[in-house]
Amino acid sequence: MPNKNTLVERSAPIERFRISCVSKSVNKDTLDSIGSFYYGFPEERQYDHPNGGTYTRCRIEVYMSTKGDAEFAGYLPLPNRYREGWIQLCYNIVYRRKQWEAWAQELNRPGQELKAPVHFLEDCMKNNGIRLLQYLTARRYIIEELLNHFPTKNNTDELRLFDEYLIRDRRSWLWTEPSHIPEKECLWLSISLVDPADETAFGEVFSLALWYWLAQRRS
Numbered sequence: 001m002p003n004k005n006t007l008v009e010r011s012a013p014i015e016r017f018r019i020s021c022v023s024k025s026v027n028k029d030t031l032d033s034i035g036s037f038y039y040g041f042p043e044e045r046q047y048d049h050p051n052g053g054t055y056t057r058c059r060i061e062v063y064m065s066t067k068g069d070a071e072f073a074g075y076l077p078l079p080n081r082y083r084e085g086w087i088q089l090c091y092n093i094v095y096r097r098k099q100w101e102a103w104a105q106e107l108n109r110p111g112q113e114l115k116a117p118v119h120f121l122e123d124c125m126k127n128n129g130i131r132l133l134q135y136l137t138a139r140r141y142i143i144e145e146l147l148n149h150f151p152t153k154n155n156t157d158e159l160r161l162f163d164e165y166l167i168r169d170r171r172s173w174l175w176t177e178p179s180h181i182p183e184k185e186c187l188w189l190s191i192s193l194v195d196p197a198d199e200t201a202f203g204e205v206f207s208l209a210l211w212y213w214l215a216q217r218r219s
Helices: 028-034 080-107 118-147 160-170 183-190 196-202 208-215
Strands: 037-039 043-048 054-066 069-078
Touching: 037 069, 054 080, 069 080, 069 118, 080 118, 080 160, 118 160
Parallel strands: none
Antiparallel strands: 037 054, 043 054, 054 069
16 A cells, blocks of 8 residues: 555545446457547647746647548647656557557468467457557547646646546556445545656656657557
């Protein structure tokens, strides 16, 4: 259990999960329908705040693929505190997609060239596809939240759905309801995972260099 004195509490605990749980695996049609959007690396910028003064936040370039060409579609705003969480989420999507595609490619080999039983390959492909679709679903919820978020001046933004995703992913609760979480673990629902004090408890995020290399491929 974490040391409660080293963690920063949320303004209100998360009492129920709003990001839908998926039980079906992703398929090619689903990937084709959502794979037309590409997200660049978060870049920090300074802006004038609507209430006066200035503030800093990240912006993410968004591109839409049309007939093989990437066309600039606009920017997605991202509070600085959630930069690492966004990078990790995109890494998870790219990583799981590459795994899913690798299992699919293996299944398309002629029978005599298969390196494992068909049922094993199908199970691996399905399991990766379920997790991939869960990450894609979480990103859809988070993007909607980002587009409707009013920024703070002092980078104290608190994103309810983004926090939910971070907690559930790092605690392996993507398919768990709050009512099924042991009482001694419920402390995690009351803390903010984007504060520096939480890094020791939750571990470091994936290498930015590795994510950037993978992000050049289809996300």
